[in-house]
Amino acid sequence: MIQRLSALAILGALLAAACGTKPASDTTVGGESATVAAAGLAVFAPLPSRMEVKGEPVNEQKIALGRALFYETLLSDGHNVSCNSCHALNGFGADGRKASLGFNGRPGGRNAPTVYNAAGHVAQFWDGRAADVEAQAKGPILNPVEMGMPDTAAVLKHLRASATYAASFRAAFPEAREPVTYDNLGSAIGAFERGLVTPARWDSYLQGDSAALTGGEKEGLQTFLAAGCQGCHMGAYVGGDRFMKAGLVNAWFSQADSGRIAVTKDANDLFVFKVPSLRNIEKTGPYFHDGSVANLGEAVRLMAHHQLGKEMNPADVQSIVTWLGSMTGELPLSYIAFPQKPK
């Protein structure tokens, strides 16, 4: 056994060197197919337990306040929409709709990405226009087609009128002279979102439990790696760490949304979007920035064609879809439990 492992380790290291990547720390991962997988796996990483900013201590009061605000319909003009309306936490953090109606006045609108495993991304939104979840959270409340509050003063008036919120903000931001501020609201919602992680069998596999994936899933992983999908979908979120052009090899099927160029004004960013995370992907359809594709297999086939210039056969498409299922994680049920509503 030990001999077999070290032989695998050497093979893995050789393959990794050939691919210019570091070998995975545990080369036993993947069992029989470990030699290829070990090298390929080096581009991935298990989820962190929280997507924390380095050096920032976890503040339980802030998290509790953020949780309450995430579910709070008082933050919308009609008192009927909360963050949870479009990012249902018990529904994998998305709304299952094609696109939110006329979001930001963009033609066609955009699909709501999941809030799970999002805080660790390089930036927020399909075009990365918010730097982090703290900054992002301040947007939807004032967005006329989302929560539609007229201005921050109106939001703060509601919160300050609530004795419970006044106390919750004070507890979360004890050092502040006036704790109920719009920035602190963003900071609290962000602190809550940083705990929205969904560890999956995929993580157990990456941590060395070869049996965590079925044979079919391991095959699907090999198909994904052989096709070159990990060139963009990599890291702990299997995406989320960079921006890439939609239609890198073959022009994208829709040109209605020009993507990140609206943020950077850089011509190179025409049709560039954040590479989405593939975690929980089987649960967060429909797919792409405009939600135009309902079927996951079809999304995979289109990716191979547009991003890699490959026409993928249905068996390979299905194989990848099978592996993607291993990234469907467990919802943190006690963390997302609906809080006691402040009076």
Ligand code: HEC
């Ligand atoms: C009416 C539906 C709607 C509501 C309400 C809403 N969102 Fe969103 N959310 C969206 C859409 C659509 C996008 C994508 C927009 C884009 O990329 O241009 C989005 C994007 C996000 C993202 C970025 C995720 C990523 O991977 O880039 C986060 C985080 C998020 N919303 C959190 C929130 C929070 C927190 C609230 C409450 C303060 C909220 N949302 C309210 C629809 C909604």
Ligand code: HEC
């Ligand atoms: C060159 C970079 C690149 C490569 C290679 C690539 N992707 Fe993507 N992927 C993207 C980008 C960018 C998007 C977002 C496109 C959009 O919505 O406009 C995306 C979106 C997706 C989506 C939809 C996600 C969602 O939440 O809507 C899936 C599924 C997907 N990719 C799977 C794959 C698979 C499987 C492969 C290999 C066959 C692959 N990708 C190869 C960059 C890439």
